[in-house]
Amino acid sequence: MIDWLDSSVLITVVQIRGITNRQRLAVFGCERHDLSRQGFELTAPSPDITTPRSLGKASGSTAFERGIHTGIRQQQRAVWERYTVGELADATLGIVGVGAIGQRIAELASAIGIQTLGIKRNPDTGGNCVDELFGPEGLYELLLRADYVVLACPLTDETRGLIGREELQTMNEWGVLINIARGDVVDEETLIHALQYGWIRGAALDVFSTEPLPADSPLWKLSNVIVTPHMAGLTPHYMERSAAIIAQNYRTFVAGDLDAMQNRIV
DSSP: OOTTSOTTOEEEOOOOTTOOHHHHHGGGTOOHHHHHHTTOEEEOOOOOOHHHHHHHHHHHHHHHHTTHHHHHHHHHTTOOOOOOOOOGGGOEEEEEOOSHHHHHHHHHHHHTTOEEEEEOSSGGGOTTSSSEEEOGGGHHHHHHHOSEEEEOOOOOTTTTTOBOHHHHHHSOTTOEEEEOSOGGGBOHHHHHHHHHTTSSSEEEESOOSSSSOOTTOGGGTOTTEEEOOSOTTOOTTHHHHHHHHHHHHHHHHHHTOGGGOSSBOO
């Protein structure tokens, strides 16, 4: 428990990659309800990363639609050979997890004429951010119709292993999977098999079941895979924005204006 802390304390939990708020609270030997019951205020300094992560998705879909990854490999071999490309404006984008990041992805995609489909646990709270919004039961329809499937959902008991053999076989053979959620949302071994045998066109992966991605993972060498090291949310302004949140939360805490605190966990 947290008997050694005074209940007038404002606790700011520093963001640690791959660690959930629940795990961070374990540092204090407590649960959220313990803090709430004893009058503590708990915040996180994480700035809004919806735009950088959304642009991370955009770069993955652009790379596949315009064949940028193919061009890079040809450049490395000094090969001058034109290849087929497409237009994103003709594409359909499926977003699994229409939270803040998913909504921003839909906004950016819609701006260039991409049709957007979305999955949200409670579709009644989704607003009009996508062209068509489904509950969890609509996953297979989204997978079947989408040219690009973006995973932007949290890792929970319900989403662990959400994309496995049946789901990957439901996707169209020209479909591309983009994962900016968590590695364990996807059955990675099955995904590797799907990529090797052409079940889907490719994948842009920012997260993996094991990080760093082991050097012997087949994903490194597959020509239809783009690998980035869990950096979709990175921005050169992260630290200054975090500091601004901490400073603002301190001022509102001292002033007693608790409802104005940002990134409030408890």
